[in-house]
Amino acid sequence: MRKILITGTSGFVGRNLLPYLSEDSKVTTMSRKELKEMAPETLQDVNVMVHLAGKAHDLKDTTDSQEYYDVNTKLTIALYNLFLSSDAETFIFLSSVKAVADHLEGILYEDVAPMPMTHYGKSKLEAEKYLMAQPLPPEKRLYILRPCMIHGPGNKGNLNLLYNIVKMKIPYPLSSFKNRRSFLSIDNLNFVIKELSMPNNRIESGIFNVADDESLSTSEVVILLSMAQHQKARFIKIPKLIIRWVAKLGDVLKLPLNSERLSKLTENYVVSNIKLVKAIGRPLPVSSREGMLRTARSFSEYEDGNN
Numbered sequence: 001m002r003k004i005l006i007t008g009t010s011g012f013v014g015r016n017l018l019p020y021l022s023e024d025s026k027v028t029t030m031s032r033k034e035l036k037e038m039a040p041e042t043l044q045d046v047n048v049m050v051h052l053a054g055k056a057h058d059l060k061d062t063t064d065s066q067e068y069y070d071v072n073t074k075l076t077i078a079l080y081n082l083f084l085s086s087d088a089e090t091f092i093f094l095s096s097v098k099a100v101a102d103h104l105e106g107i108l109y110e111d112v113a114p115m116p117m118t119h120y121g122k123s124k125l126e127a128e129k130y131l132m133a134q135p136l137p138p139e140k141r142l143y144i145l146r147p148c149m150i151h152g153p154g155n156k157g158n159l160n161l162l163y164n165i166v167k168m169k170i171p172y173p174l175s176s177f178k179n180r181r182s183f184l185s186i187d188n189l190n191f192v193i194k195e196l197s198m199p200n201n202r203i204e205s206g207i208f209n210v211a212d213d214e215s216l217s218t219s220e221v222v223i224l225l226s227m228a229q230h231q232k233a234r235f236i237k238i239p240k241l242i243i244r245w246v247a248k249l250g251d252v253l254k255l256p257l258n259s260e261r262l263s264k265l266t267e268n269y270v271v272s273n274i275k276l277v278k279a280i281g282r283p284l285p286v287s288s289r290e291g292m293l294r295t296a297r298s299f300s301e302y303e304d305g306n307n
Contacts, residue, residue, distance in 0.1 A: 001026050004197060005046045005088075007035055007079070008053030012155050013094065013189065017050070020190040021197070035075060043086040048197040050092045051079055055120070065119040072123035077130050084134060090141045092196055093131060097146045097209065097271055099124035103263075108182075108271045110146075110207050128207065136205060143196045143203075147210040148271045151291070152186030153298030158264050161256060162218075163225050163299045171236035172222045174243060177266035179218055182211040185291025188284045195280050203279045211271040212288040218265050221292060228296030 002025040009018050009029045021027050028046075030038065032053045043049070055071040076093060083091045098121035100114045116122045128144055136142055151159055165172060192210055196203060216224075219235065226233040243262065250258035277283065286294070 002047045002197070002199060003028070003045050004048040004050060005030065005043070006050045006052060008032065008051070011052060011056070012152075013150060013186065014052050015154070016152060016186045017052070017190055017193060021050075021194060025197075032071065032075070035079060038079070038082060040082055040085060043082060043088050046086065046088045047199070048090040048092065049079070049083055049088050050094075050193060050197065051076060052094050054094070055123070068119040068123035069126065072120070073126045073130075076127040080131050080134070084137075084140070089139065089199075090143070090197055091131075092143045092145065092193060093127065095124045095128055095144050095146050095207075096121065097148050097269075099128055099146060103267065104269045106270075108209060108269070110209055110275055132207070140205075141196075141203070142205040144207040145192070145210050146207065146271075147184050147189060148182045148269065150184045150186055150189060151295045153295060153301075155186070155295065158261060159221070159225075159295060160299065161261070162222060162265075163229075163296060166222060166225045166229060166231060166233070169231070169234065171234040172219065173236055173238050174262075174266055175219055175235040176237045176240050176243070177218070179266050179268045180215040181218065181267070181269050182215045182271035183288060183292065184211050185286045185288075185294070187286045187291060187294070188212055191285050192276065192280070195282070208276040208279065209271050209273055210276060211273045212286070212291055213273065213277075213284055214288040215270045216288055216292065220289075224289060224292045225296045228293055228300060 004021055004025045004027045006014060006018060006027060007030050008014050010031065018027060018029065035053060053075065055068050080091060097108060098118065099116055100112055101108060102117040102121060114125050116125050131142060131144060189210060195201065223233040247257050247259045247262040249255065
């Protein structure tokens, strides 16, 4: 039986990936604190290392910038060096599309020149560069994954904000913005990581975007959230100028709608997964719409369980 080491299982991805991989593999875990004291013998008999531990993007911008580099860059480098000196065969690093672009024109492919704007993205990119620059023995494989916005049961954030708007039967006020965004169902991410961790797979090492097959507009997401609540989607077209003014006011007054959140809800950010799907040779198991419906239904189930 394969032995897989996962770092960072306290986060949303780790909490979902751990039971998924445990179905047919022996899985061990390590916290960020344990990683700092990690010794080479820890990797004895480990076949696959899945490195999820990292400092997430702080949307409130209260994090010391150096922390991103200490965790996302230096810790990843230290762990990868241990991997190279061990008998482990596969290293999977969860990076981010933010290592390439915070705002996007057109479609994001793996060969787009990286221009991250935040310390989060820059720290992830620095880790990527180091990993790709090291000579890789022929018996080892390195996969750097760049997921877009991940969602699924138990995940909050902007989707939860939209869900609450629908729940309160408030017409969606941003329908004057026309956009397309890529999302990533946690089910599809789990599937991808499992495929890459399979023994003797023929997938070449490299960098891969990870996204659902089809992008969605925010209005389409509102429709799906409404369907999960057995409601009719409601929309209202407020002029963009007024919306942007309200968002700037939200920056000052700490309102639910601020400039950062407005950008995430209305900007275009389409990510191609063609390279990944071709490499795996199998389609992703969950469609964009079904994945979004699963997440939306989980919000309802959570509320029902707490009433």
